[in-house]
Amino acid sequence: MKKIIIVDDHPMMRKGLTSTLEMEPGFEISAQLERAEDAIDTIEKVKPDLIIVDISLPGMNGIELVKNLHFQYPNLKVLVVSRHEESLYAERALRAGAKGYVMKFEPSDVLLKAVRKVLKGGIHVSEEISEKLLLSAMTGKSTGLESPVELLSDRELEVFELIGRGKSSKEIAEQLHLAVKTIETYRSRIKEKLDLNNSTELVFHAVKWVESDGEG
Structure with missing residues (x-):
């Protein structure tokens, strides 16, 4: 059973994510949290396999949380699920330590595919962002240079x-x-x-x- 923590400040979104993920055999939602600070306190108790993080959170925002988690728990897999445009935030989220980025309006099968891929050690972004990141790696320049x-x-x-x-x-x-x-x-x-x-x-x-x- 894979333990998953959800961090999102919208109760309906937490409920929706939980319903979607619990349809998948082998997934257990161990905690639903509103604040980044709560996540840090909960991880030690739950020892999750994956944490799903929104960007817009009260107090510490999602990207800052990803950075902190990557520093404290480098082997913990983090997936960002956010309403913010992937093209604006995906690269920054990955640099912070996330292993994937999914837009909130994506169909359930996209979310489940991303979760499965990240849990297996892969990285999930859309094809468009994947091409941008590949170009960045080939040229040695960040896709967000001078932005x-x-x-x-x-x-x-x-x-x-x-x-x-x-x-x-x-x-x-x-x-x-x-x-x-x-x-x-x-x-x-x-x-x-x-x-x-x-x-x-x-x-x-x-x-x-x-x-x-x-x-x-």
Whole structure:
């Protein structure tokens, strides 16, 4: 029996993932958690074979959690299942230590295929992302070179993407479970890192980046 932990801040998503995975013989959902910090505490007790992580979590976000897990438990297999576009986050998730990336809207069979592949020691991404990563390996350059992916922290990138999707600071704060003041601080850091002069330039570049699927 393979033990799986799910970390997602949406109860309905946790329930949906659990229902899908429990249809597969040999899978046991050992814990359903809302916060990254809870996962770190639970792993020692459960000793899971796989942990499924969302990117948008209250407090420590999913990419940060993946990094911490990879450092503390290098043999633990991690699969990111998120609503965030794979083209924007998959490479960063893999570099952090994840073994796969699946979009939340994908059919159940795609999720099950990814889980089985990761549990067997493989890496699961879509064919499109696989080609990008292969090109990156061949050229020796990151696919995100000279893009915000390389310049921003994990949380800054998340805020940048949401700005590019037309979200206000208040809406971003609500979605990420953070204070509006904190989001404004992130906006200031992003402008500084990307050498942008004002909020208009920030929105313009964020929208352009999202529309180009994070390629520049």
